[in-house]
Amino acid sequence: MVGTxxxxxxxxxxxxxxxSESVLSVVTASVTLSAIPGTYRHLYFDWYARGDVGATSxxxxxxxxxxxxxxxxxxxxxxGGSGATSPAGVVGDTDFQFGDMxxxxxxxxxxxxxxxxxxxxxxxxxxxxxTWQTATKTAVAVANLSWYSGSFWWRxxxxxxxxxxxxxxxxxxxxxxxxxxxxx
Amino acid sequence: xxxxxxxxxxxxxxxAVPLTAAEQAAFDAALAAAPGIEAARVAANANAATLxxxxxxxLARLRQIQAANPNTVSLPQVAQxxxxxxxxxxxxxxxxxxxxxxxx
Numbered sequence: 527m528v529g530t531x532x533x534x535x536x537x538x539x540x541x542x543x544x545x546s547e548s549v550l551s552v553v554t555a556s557v558t559l560s561a562i563p564g565t566y567r568h569l570y571f572d573w574y575a576r577g578d579v580g581a582t583s584x585x586x587x588x589x590x591x592x593x594x595x596x597x598x599x600x601x602x603x604x605x606g607g608s609g610a611t612s613p614a615g616v617v618g619d620t621d622f623q624f625g626d627m628x629x630x631x632x633x634x635x636x637x638x639x640x641x642x643x644x645x646x647x648x649x650x651x652x653x654x655x656x657t658w659q660t661a662t663k664t665a666v667a668v669a670n671l672s673w674y675s676g677s678f679w680w681r682x683x684x685x686x687x688x689x690x691x692x693x694x695x696x697x698x699x700x701x702x703x704x705x706x707x708x709x710x
Numbered sequence: 711x712x713x714x715x716x717x718x719x720x721x722x723x724x725x726a727v728p729l730t731a732a733e734q735a736a737f738d739a740a741l742a743a744a745p746g747i748e749a750a751r752v753a754a755n756a757n758a759a760t761l762x763x764x765x766x767x768x769l770a771r772l773r774q775i776q777a778a779n780p781n782t783v784s785l786p787q788v789a790q791x792x793x794x795x796x797x798x799x800x801x802x803x804x805x806x807x808x809x810x811x812x813x814x
Contacts, residue, residue: 554726558715
């Protein structure tokens, strides 16, 4: 699989490319990245965010291609720094969750971050699915350092053209960052 | 009134859009529910920690009961052992089934 111009051409053709990013300047209830080109094989979505809800944390959720129907199945495993693990999941949900992020009563300036991979997002044969990892810290104690991993399925064969993410409660604070990449 | 952000990946243009009345109502409802969700989570985490501690004690008690010679204990002691056994099994069952709404 060497391009006509050699390995460098092949590497260039198959690089991960930033499609778009947004850094919030004000508190915002949701962020929608739309008009995503269907020219890549996979999508990577990275985020770094904090919520303003009056709690140590809130769930983070997403919807694809503006579908707010009960078409999402998702599961997650939350692992605490103390060693406890908590599995959770929903079938037929109106969004998919990808862990928790810090809220207003978490330690100051503490954000959460995560990475989502949407495999074969532009295909139109099978349902879409993704895998993700999220890390969050709700207090300065080992038991409050959490690592989430999970997956979700969207019951649609349509190509993914937009990603909407939002806190389950409250807003994203200013400084929250969202980036979508394309990969071949 | 809250707002959401829309980013057009084809142009890079961003647009802040006020929430619709329905979106704002859903937002407000979720915000109102947040303290209850937080309280339930804190209680569940505390109960999980308590159960983990209790199970450690349960193991010691279960070993003691396992090793006890029935001929050397009185009936009240046996009755108490059964109660302790049931209590310890509750701790374990709650942990295994992840029912953290209580500890007994």
